[in-house]
Amino acid sequence: MKKLSLIVSLILLSIGLLGCQQNNNEKVDNEPSDNEPLDTKAEVIEEDFVYRLVTEKAEYGKNEPIKVYAELEYTGGKGEIEIFHxxxxxxxxxxxxxxxxxxxxxxxxxxxxxxxxxxxxxRAEYRGSGGYDSEDKKEYIDFIRKIMNKKFPEGRYVVNGIANFYIIASEETEQEKKYNIKAQVEFRVKNSN
Structure with a gap:
């Protein structure tokens, strides 16, 4: 009986170990290939507003200026509307x-x-960004300094654009209606040799 129990235990252990093995031939990262098209334009409609986020190119050369812009368009029933931001x-x-x-x-x-x-x-264009803390790793600080100097290192970038504003929904009560519209575009930076 002990022998049978030992055999069953070894079989179960072997099955468990085989289930944990990873096929090293599989690609494990989620990075798209260089041939996969990137989303360079996004448009989101929320009630009376259309938010657009655009990168002018899917691929930029290293140290080439990055051209990203956002637009907000009013499409409601009035001739104009005031937003606060x-x-x-x-x-x-x-x-x-x-x-x-x-x-x-x-x-x-x-x-x-x-x-x-x-x-x-x-319409507004992206004009630069980034920031770091003294406790951040040196590699990250070096990377962010390049971004702050508008010298994007090689890589794949996802822009998580946001249009954040509010309107006065009711003049009588001055009740605010808030908007936080999000869209996403992406681009690559490659060495242009």
Missing amino acids: SASPFSFPMVETTRNYEIGYGMDEPLLRTKLIKGEPL
Whole structure:
């Protein structure tokens, strides 16, 4: 009986170990291949607003200027509407997926108002970003310094764009209606040799 129990235990252990083995021929990262097309344009409609996020190219050369912009268009029933926001209604935080580095997007937070005319998009371009803490690793600090100097290192970047603003939904009650519209585009930076 002990012999049978030992054999069954060895079989179960062998099955468990075989289940844990990993096929080393499989690609385990989630990084798309260089041939896979990237999403360079995104459009999100939320009620009376259309938010667009665009990168002008899917692939940029190393140290080439990155051209990303956002648009917000009012499509509602009025001829115009006023929105309230921080320094800009747009932010452009990113993730560099090859190294898995987050690239923050800081912004001043005064309360500004902007008038949107129906059918005329408000547009803003990405002008740079990034920041680091003294406790961050040297590799990350070096990477972010390049980004802050608008010299993007080779890699794949995902822009997690946001249009963040509010409107006065009711003039009588001054009730606010908040919007936090998100879209995503991506691009690569490659050595242009």
